[in-house]
């Protein structure tokens with residue numbers, strides 16, 4: 382299977398803090414890969430390094446065959462990204478923002494694609510509203526649309542479900558599951574272990590920057606173990622180690 386994303390001893394330190402500590406993992410084409418871990422375990426730092434937004438202090442990472450340190454701009458061109466807690470520019474309307482993304486990404490039929498997203502995530506009535514006046518949930522819909530509007534081969538999405546109600550979570554979960562069926566790949570960080578168990582094919586558990594486990598979800602289901610139980614026992618063990 383083709384490897385779409387690969388890290389070797391990837392590390393990032395902030396002073397004394399080892400935000401990401403020698404993480405080695407690989408994600409294959411067509412995976413819906415979940416990056417799991419408690420608060421502060423390094424998930425956001427991982428995604429920021431993998432998308433060329435912050436430089437590693439050690440190790441290497443390759444995304445779609447590109448080294449993220451040597452080609453950060455190319456990486457960002459190719460992938461879709463939902464950064465953690467980032468909001469669209471306050472001074473643009475929802476439609477203007479997607480137009481802007483379309484211009485940067487050279488999407489010729491951006492209006493048509495945008496309309497599909499307004500309809501799909503049920504926020505067409507907010508098209509001409511300034512982003513600063515949108516609710517958090519609606520801003521998150523817009524961030525979702527901008528990440529997927531060019532149908533990237535790989536999307537890296539950081540806690541994308543957090544501001545969605547259960548109905549919208551369901552819509553998005555189905556979209557993500559369908560998205561990878563055509564061979565495209567998703568790397569998602571999430572707190573919501575039930576969601577990860579339901580939709581992810583593979584996962585990794587980070588704790589205090591260290592990789593505690595990586596493997597297929599089917600391995601757990603095969604032995605009748607819930608991801609949340611597995612996660613809690615690993616993290617608790619590590620906490621007391």
Ligand SMILES: Nc1ncnc2c1ncn2[C@@H]1O[C@H](COP(=O)(O)OP(=O)(O)O)[C@@H](O)[C@H]1O
Pocket residue numbers: 395398399400401418419420421422423424425426427
């Ligand atoms: N820009 C930064 N400067 C200093 N410390 C940071 C910075 N970003 C993250 N950290 C620290 O790195 C650790 C991992 O953070 P983060 O990657 O945000 O974890 P998560 O997304 O899993 O909650 C935390 O201890 C956090 O305080």
Ligand SMILES: [Mg+2]
Pocket residue numbers: 424425426465
């Ligand atoms: Mg985070």
